[in-house]
Amino acid sequence: MADSTRFLLAGVMGWPVMHSRSPLMHNYWFGKLGLAGAYVPLAIEPAGLAAALRALAPLGFAGCNLTIPHKQQAMTIVDEVDEVAERIGAISCVVVRRDGSLYGTNNDWRGFIDNLKQEQPGWRADAGPVAVIGAGGGSRAVCYGLLQEGAEEIRLVNRTTAHAEAIADEFAGPISVLPWVSRHEALEGAALVVNTTSCGMVGQPALDLRLDRLPQRALAADIIYIPLETPFLAAARERGHHTVNGLGMLLHQGRPAWKLWFGLEPEVTAELRERMERSIAGQ
Numbered sequence: 449m450a451d452s453t454r455f456l457l458a459g460v461m462g463w464p465v466m467h468s469r470s471p472l473m474h475n476y477w478f479g480k481l482g483l484a485g486a487y488v489p490l491a492i493e494p495a496g497l498a499a500a501l502r503a504l505a506p507l508g509f510a511g512c513n514l515t516i517p518h519k520q521q522a523m524t525i526v527d528e529v530d531e532v533a534e535r536i537g538a539i540s541c542v543v544v545r546r547d548g549s550l551y552g553t554n555n556d557w558r559g560f561i562d563n564l565k566q567e568q569p570g571w572r573a574d575a576g577p578v579a580v581i582g583a584g585g586g587s588r589a590v591c592y593g594l595l596q597e598g599a600e601e602i603r604l605v606n607r608t609t610a611h612a613e614a615i616a617d618e619f620a621g622p623i624s625v626l627p628w629v630s631r632h633e634a635l636e637g638a639a640l641v642v643n644t645t646s647c648g649m650v651g652q653p654a655l656d657l658r659l660d661r662l663p664q665r666a667l668a669a670d671i672i673y674i675p676l677e678t679p680f681l682a683a684a685r686e687r688g689h690h691t692v693n694g695l696g697m698l699l700h701q702g703r704p705a706w707k708l709w710f711g712l713e714p715e716v717t718a719e720l721r722e723r724m725e726r727s728i729a730g731q
C-alpha cells in the first residue's frame with residue numbers, strides 16, 4: 449500500500465526513451481490521486497541495464513517498466529521472473545521487493561485484454577475465431593491474453609512462418625498457424641483481427657491485408673499507438689468495423705503495475721486518454 453509519508457518513485461527504462469508517453473500517464477495518476485511522487489524516463493544503454501536495475505532499490509524506486517530494447521535482457525538480470533513473463537518471453541514490469549530483490553512480470557497482455565473490455569463492453573474472447581497477424585513480442589502477449597480469456601480459435605499468421613509456429617508450439621493452445629499468403633483468408637468468419645506487426649507504425653509500410661473476408665460485426669485492433677490510427681485501422685473503420693488502437697493497451701498495463709508498486713489501481717479515464725492522444729497527435 450502506498451505510504452503517504454514517502455515520495456513515490458517509478459520510471460521506464462529504454463534506449464531511446466524520450467519518445468515514451470508513460471511518464472505523462474503515470475504522472476497524471478500521481479496528480480489525480482494527490483500523491484507526492486514521480487515517474488521518470490530513464491535512458492539506459494543495454495550495457496548498463498544490470499547496473500541500472502540494481503540501482504532501483506538504493507534509489508528508493510518501487511520499480512520500473514521496461515521498453516525496447518530491454519524486455520528480454522532483463523529476464524537474465526532480475527532475481528525472479530514470474531510464470532507469465534516466462535511464457536511471454538519478456539518482462540514489461542520490474543518490482544523492487546521489501547528486501548531489495550527484483551521481481552519481473554509482464555502486464556502487456558493485461559493491457560491488451562482490459563482495453564478491449566473497456567472499449568467494447570461485453571467483449572468475449574470466445575465469441576469467434578481471432579486472427580492474429582504477426583509473431584513478435586507483441587504477438588506473444590496478445591496470444592497469451594487471448595488464451596487466458598478462453599479464446600477457442602486463434603489463427604496466427606506471420607511473414608516468417610517459423611516464428612508463428614514457435615508460439616503455437618510453446619503455448620500449446622488452440623492456435624493454428626497459416627502461411628503468410630493465406631493472411632487475407634484468415635479473416636473469414638473472424639470475430640476479431642489484431643495487428644501485432646510493426647507495419648503501419650510511423651515510418652513503416654502499411655500492413656498488406658485485405659479486409660474483404662472480415663465479417664461486418666468483427667472488431668479490428670492494433671497494438672500500435674503512433675500513429676493513433678494506422679492505415680489498417682482506418683481501412684477497417686471505413687468498412688464500418690469497430691476499431692481499437694494500441695494506446696489503450698499502454699494505458700491499461702499501467703494499472704497492474706501501480707497495484708504491484710503502490711498497492712493502488714488508478715482509473716483509465718477519458719481525460720487521461722485525451723491527454724495522451726493530444727500528446728501523440730502533437731508530436
Ligand code: ATR
Binds near residue numbers: 582606607608646
Ligand atoms: P514486437 O516485439 O514489437 O512485436 P518484433 O519482435 O520485432 O516486434 O516483431 C515484429 C513483427 O512484425 C514480426 O511478426 C515481423 O515479422 P517476422 O517475424 O517475419 O520478422 C513483423 N513484420 C515486420 N515488418 C514486416 C513487414 N514488412 N511485413 C510483414 N510483417 C512484418
